[in-house]
Amino acid sequence: MTDQPRRTQAQRRAATIAKLVEATIEAIAEVGYHNASLGEISRRAGVSKGGIFRHFDSRTDLVVAAAEEVGRRHMRAFDNIRARENADRPLDLAHILHRARNQIRQETNTVWFELLVAARTEAELRARLAPVARALIDDVERVAIAALTPAVPADVARLLATSVVHMFDGEAIFRSTYPRPELEDTRIEYVARAFQQLTGEGRVDSSS
Incomplete structure (x- = not known):
């Protein structure tokens, strides 16, 4: 041996x-x-x-390292959203939104929720997390632009990404105390249709 x-x-x-x-x-x-x-x-x-x-050097250093790792895992999953089975077919925006919501609900992502709430009243943690959070949102926007253009303009893709992240973050936090599953899929359908109307792009398919 x-x-x-x-x-x-x-x-x-x-x-x-x-x-x-x-x-x-x-x-x-x-x-x-x-x-x-x-x-x-x-x-x-x-x-x-x-x-x-x-x-x-400190617990904060360790916590920030954990936040950075959560961000990396989050983005590895979000990068997959760019993959399309058939690029010649209309973009299924509702399907992308479902996948994004599922990723945001992952247990690992709750680490972000915990840290963001704590950072509101802890100045050092807030200062240390700010560049980590900024990098994560920048990456999410990058993935959204890659996934949605040219069906929608880049600035609209960026707006959609940040709006969806904030919406699904709030939904993920609130559903632990007041779940409303009957509204969740309907919400996605309406958001997909609203952005279709906003962009005026007929190629965006809002069917799930």
């Missing part, structure tokens, strides 16, 4: 950081930002508190 090659120090460091980031994401998603203490993260990652501070 061949011995497995020993990992380098850099590889061990990267693996530990990945475990800490994953534990932070899981903790925030499951118990909330304020309950995701260093002790909770340490327990989940199997890394001592001292081990955490060998890689991150």
Whole structure:
């Protein structure tokens, strides 16, 4: 049996950081930002508190690293929205909206909701998250432009992307206390039709 090659120090460091980031994401998603203490993260990652501070200067640094990773995962999923089965067929805007909503409802995305609410009253967290949030929204708009043009102009695609993100973010948060599933699909149909009328583009197909 061949011995497995020993990992380098850099590889061990990267693996530990990945475990800490994953534990932070899981903790925030499951118990909330304020309950995701260093002790909770340490327990989940199997890394001592001292081990955490060998890689991150503060809890905020670790939380921001987790937010960046959530953003990367979010965008890998959103990038798939650009794929179309047949580019010669009319763009199915309602289908794209369904896919976007499903992605926004993923449990991992609740980490963003937790952090954005906490950032409202924590100045340091707000300042650190601002460029991360800006980069994520910029990426979402980029994907929307790639997916929707030339059926709709780029500026309208950008408007649609940010409007949809804010709408579905609010829907995802509110549905935990007041779910209204009977309105959800109808809402998507009306939004698709409204943007079709706004752009005047007959190619946009709002059927699901």
